[in-house]
Amino acid sequence: MVFDLKAATRTPPRVVRIRVRRYNPETGSSWWQEYEVETYRGMTVLDALLKIKAERDHSLVFRYSCRMGVCGSCGLVVNKRPRLACQTQIAEVASEGRPVVELEPLYNFTVLRDLATDFTEFFRKHRFVKPYILRRDVREREEPTLEYSQTPDELAEYYEYSLCISCGLCDAACPVYASDPNFLGPQALAQAYRYIADTRDELWEERLRLLDVEGSIFKCHFAATCSAVCPKMVDPAGAIQRLRSTLLKYKVRVYRKTRVAKVVPPMEKREPQKPLPPEATLVEGVDLKLLEEEKPVIPVEKLLTS
Amino acid sequence: MERGRFRFLENRLGIIASLYPWVIDIRGNPERIAFTLHRITGIILVGFVALHIISTNTPARAGWEAWVEEVQRLSGVNPVSLLFFIAMGALVFHSLNGIRLLLVELLALGIGRPEKPKPPYIPPSLKGYQRTLIYIVSILSLIIWALMGYVIFLM
Amino acid sequence: MKAGTIALIQYATAILMVLLIAWHVAVRIPWLHGVEDLPSTMSPEIIYDEVRRFWPLLILLSIAVVIHGVNGLRGILLEWAGSNERLRFAINILSILAIIALLIVAVHTIVGLPELG
Incomplete structure (x- = not known):
């Protein structure tokens, strides 16, 4: 999402009308409800919802947790665009000319009540693509004794995709997901690619x-x-485009994963010391075993004076 | 969906989402419009191809005289030639956008390299040259369509 | 058939069609034949000559176009059909029938082309 960086410092209209699409599962009825909220500079949509819940209508239901765009709980549709409520400034979506903010539950999800949606199906699809590192050596994966090697370049191949917070906005926006409930959805497929691109995945x-x-x-x-x-x-x-390209290349046998990471011992103790070759001769009076145990002290002063 | 005495609301946008891009706010996302146009032109073209295959069967079915009659219906402005003109527009857009989609979907080209997020947070696939190709495709298909219109109606 | 194989066929026919349709449309340009308008480029003599010389290309084009088109439409319809298994099955069967029927007509066009009288 392109962030409107100027909106963060802009002052929103003094009073905005927040229209919420509400739903009651007991009666099965759905209606638009309007609240007027006094704003302040820097107010987010989530702040406005919390204010409504505290001061106006305690029956309003929505989900949130971290309030800073990390947990991905507060996804909803703001003025027809799926957004995180906590990351959306009122000033970004409402203006003096049109001080209205329309809030709807995420599209393509099952609505439990008001703005809270059901993520069971979403996580079932996420689990379907096995979103974890798979190794032939299961023992090593489950009870790791060493670490897997990976270069910064290999990390950069998938790092972007590993930032997913499972907020479901992509699935709410997808036109295919909107009509086909069997489609896995962008989130699950992006995560599938994230693990295929990971060199640690075998x-x-x-x-x-x-x-x-x-x-x-x-x-x-x-x-x-x-x-x-x-x-x-x-x-x-x-x-998804990279994943599809990879799968099609794999099907016509022109794709192979270039490198699969192996376990590497930590840097400090790399390998046991190799024995000296037989032709090597030791300086008289030097004991190799003694040297290993206590490091030789080089008398610097003596060197300097001589 | 029903669970006990609760009835939950399926909030799917449905078929409309793939035929009308503006059901959601799509600022900064011309790919969505290209997707919808590709789909609509595709549906038009399937119909056109079926009719085209049946109509070109005329000489084999009814002889050359019928074929000459069939072809004459394309001259001048009339419903048949107008439909033909629309189908040609669909064909041009679907082909040119199809080339772009082949690059993007089959070869994963034009969608940039994965990168670390930095302001203003535009994803690489929306910055890659596929975005430029959308504009090239639209302009080029309008030009070719206009030329085809000249050939069909004005010559 | 696996979804990936169908997708491969879809992309392969797409590449083929881009080339073949460019040719198929280009031979309808009136100036190439030295005539004034579009219908004149489809006179029996020109068409007969074209079919006689390029019939393998025309057959290939019709195969590619029919498979690509019907399969594309099938994909869209399956997407809209949701999880209704009987509807999905019907769509799949009807697509295969449509491909076969259209190809029979296309082949008949070329095989059954009458001599110029």
Whole structure:
């Protein structure tokens, strides 16, 4: 998502009308409710919702946790665009000319009540792509004794995709996900690519075969709205294109993962010391075993004076 | 969805989301419009191809005289030639945008390299040259479509 | 068939079509034949000559176009059909039938082309 950096310092209209799309699961009725909220500079949509809940209407339901764009709980649709409530300034979405903020629950999710949506299906799809590192040596993976090697370049290949906070905004924006409930969705597919691009992952072939089914990558047609709304710049659209390209290349056998990371011992104790070759001769009076135990002290003063 | 005495609301946008891009705010996202146009032109073209295959079957089915009659319906401005003109526009856009999609989807080109987030937080796939290609495709297809219109209607 | 294989076919036919349709449209440019308007480029003599010389290309084009088109439409319809299994099955069967039917017509166009009288 492109952040309006100027909006953070702009003053919002003094009073904004917050229109909330509410839903009651007991009666099954859905209606728009309007609240007028006095704003202050730097007020976010989540602040406004909390203010409404504290002062006006305690029955309003919404989900939030960290209030700083890290947990990904407060995703909702603000003026027809999926956003994180805590990251959206009122000044960004309301102006003096149109002091109205329309809030809806995330599209394409099941609404539990008011603005709270059900993420069961979302996480089921996330789990489907096996979002964890797979190794042949399961023992080493589960009870690691050493670490896997990875260069900064290899990290940069997937680092961006690992920033996903599972807020569900991409799935709410996706036009394919909107009509096809079987589609895995941008979030799950981006995470699949994140692990395939990770050099520590060894069973990438298994994951690729898992994705070679109806309703997975090939349902994506690059509308790229997922990337446009992502609050963490994860770029799911780019990840899915790379994933699809990888899978198709793999199918015509021109793709192989170039490197799979091996376990490396920590830097300090790399290898046991090699024995000296037989032709090496020791200086008289030097004991190798003694040298290992206590480091020789080089008398610097003596060297300087001589 | 129902659970006990609670009934939950399926909040799917449905088919409309893939036919009308402005159901959500798509500022900074012309790819969405290209996607919708690609889909609509695709549906138009399937219909056109079916009709085209059946109509070009005329000489084999009814002889050359019928074919000459069939072809004459394309001259001048009339419903048949207008539909033909629309189908040609769909064809040009679908082909040129298809080339762009082949680059993006098949070869993963034009979507930049993965990078670390930094302000103003524009994802690399929206900065890559596929974005420029959208504008080139739109302008080029309008030009070619206009030329085709000249050939169909004015010559 | 695996989804990946179908996607590969879709992309392969797309590449093929970009080239073949460019040719197929270009031969309708009136100036190439030295005639005034579009219908004149489709006179029986020109069409007969074209089919006789380039029939393998035309067959290839019709195969690519029919597969790409019907499969593309099938993808869109499957997406809209949701998880209704019987509807999905019907769409798949109808697509195969549509491909076969359109290809029969296309082949008949070329095989059954009458001699110029």
